[in-house]
Amino acid sequence: MVQVNRRTFVIGGAAIAAAAVGAGVALWRPGRNAARDGAAVLAMVLPDADGREQALAQWRGKVLVVNFWATWCAPCREEMPQFVAAQARDGAKGVQFVGIAVDDVDKVRVFARELGLNYPTLIGGYGAIELSRTLGNDLAALPFTIVLDRQGRVVHTQLGPLKAARLDSLLADLAGAG
Amino acid sequence: MRVTSTGSPPRRLPERLRYAALALAVAGAQAHAQLFAPGEPKLLPPEQAFRLSARALDPATIEARFDVADGYYLYRDKLRFSVDPVGAAAAALPPGKPKHDEFFGDVEIYRGVVAVRVPLASAAPGRTLTLSADSQGCADAGVCYPPTHGQVRLTLPERAGKPGPFVEAARKGWFK
Numbered sequence: 001m002v003q004v005n006r007r008t009f010v011i012g013g014a015a016i017a018a019a020a021v022g023a024g025v026a027l028w029r030p031g032r033n034a035a036r037d038g039a040a041v042l043a044m045v046l047p048d049a050d051g052r053e054q055a056l057a058q059w060r061g062k063v064l065v066v067n068f069w070a071t072w073c074a075p076c077r078e079e080m081p082q083f084v085a086a087q088a089r090d091g092a093k094g095v096q097f098v099g100i101a102v103d104d105v106d107k108v109r110v111f112a113r114e115l116g117l118n119y120p121t122l123i124g125g126y127g128a129i130e131l132s133r134t135l136g137n138d139l140a141a142l143p144f145t146i147v148l149d150r151q152g153r154v155v156h157t158q159l160g161p162l163k164a165a166r167l168d169s170l171l172a173d174l175a176g177a178g
Numbered sequence: 179m180r181v182t183s184t185g186s187p188p189r190r191l192p193e194r195l196r197y198a199a200l201a202l203a204v205a206g207a208q209a210h211a212q213l214f215a216p217g218e219p220k221l222l223p224p225e226q227a228f229r230l231s232a233r234a235l236d237p238a239t240i241e242a243r244f245d246v247a248d249g250y251y252l253y254r255d256k257l258r259f260s261v262d263p264v265g266a267a268a269a270a271l272p273p274g275k276p277k278h279d280e281f282f283g284d285v286e287i288y289r290g291v292v293a294v295r296v297p298l299a300s301a302a303p304g305r306t307l308t309l310s311a312d313s314q315g316c317a318d319a320g321v322c323y324p325p326t327h328g329q330v331r332l333t334l335p336e337r338a339g340k341p342g343p344f345v346e347a348a349r350k351g352w353f354k
Contacts, residue, residue, distance in 0.1 A: 070322070070324070071281060072256075072314065072322065072325075073316070073321075073322035074279055074280075074281070074316065074322065075316070075320040075321060075322060076322070077280065077281055102324060111281065114281075126324055126325075129324050139221050139222075139223055139224075139321075139323075140224075140323065140324065141221065141224075141317075141321040141322060141323050141324075142321060142322050142323075142324070143321070159221070159321060160221075160319060160320045160321045161320045
């Protein structure tokens with residue numbers, strides 16, 4: 001996880017005005033404390049609901065939204081319709097949602113059908129929880145969502161539901177910036 | 179906040195390099211704000227949200243107890259108990275509060291303190307046993323924890339009398 005110590009914050013606070021003029025947001029680039037490398041996300045390979053292995057690297061270059069979820073997680077199910085809507089709306093702009101289900105394939109199939117899921121969801125089982133821990137999900141809770149930009153950098157991680165306004169502004173920034 | 183993507187670091191004048199550290203600090207603060215949205219709930223790890231303990235009531239009965247923190251709940255139908263090596267008969271789960279789930283229908287949940295009597299398959303006076311409890315719960319803040327597995331090791335009394343002391347679950351082996 002990104003750690004910003006107290007001293008850094010103090011310096012950062014003092015520098016905000018100067019930085020706004022001088023450095024601006026152009027300094028947003030892979031670096032020590034800025035966006036993290038998403039290589040670990042893109043390195044994942046998991047089976048889909050039909051048992052075929054899928055590498056997340058196949059979506060390199062897209063704005064990738066990776067959502068860890070489960071049918072036993074009501075908040076997960078509640079936020080997924082907005083992912084379906086965003087995939088339909090922004091898919092042509094290079095936005096790709098990918099679910100990783102901490103669940104059994106049978107339950108995933110039933111739920112995907114009920115929801116009309118329009119993006120792939122891979123089957124991680126309970127092992128996917130450990131996987132999500134290595135990606136910053138310290139509490140191992142769901143839903144957990146990671147957003148990668150087109151360069152494969154982690155620009156947002158979210159434990160708990162991703163609010164619609166937040167998701168929309170992220171996608172507008174990232175899909176528009178490409 | 180706009181997220182710009184530059185393929186390579188922009189060239190800088192030497193005097194601006196002096197600001198590089200400060201600017202990086204700002205970028206760090208921005209990254210922090212970006213990665214941890216202010217609305218993100220502060221959450222407990224599951225072993226604190228759902229504290230498991232148990233005590234021996236008599237040579238043939240264990241009482242398992244979950245202390246569910248405020249703002250958290252456990253699903254009644256996800257609770258499972260077992261006792262090794264003696265074995266357990268079916269535990270009588272207290273009624274929960276009804277909750278409607280769009281996918282699973284009407285379910286029951288527990289908040290606060292949940293005490294469950296776990297009868298042993300046979301009395302085992304003086305024996306040291308391991309109670310295992312599987313549970314699954316969520317936080318009102320909008321997250322759920324995967325099914326978790328807790329264990330409590332306790333020694334049964336030689337004869338019926340006062341219940342034994344509560345023993346906290348061991349931390350290890352929490353995740354299935």
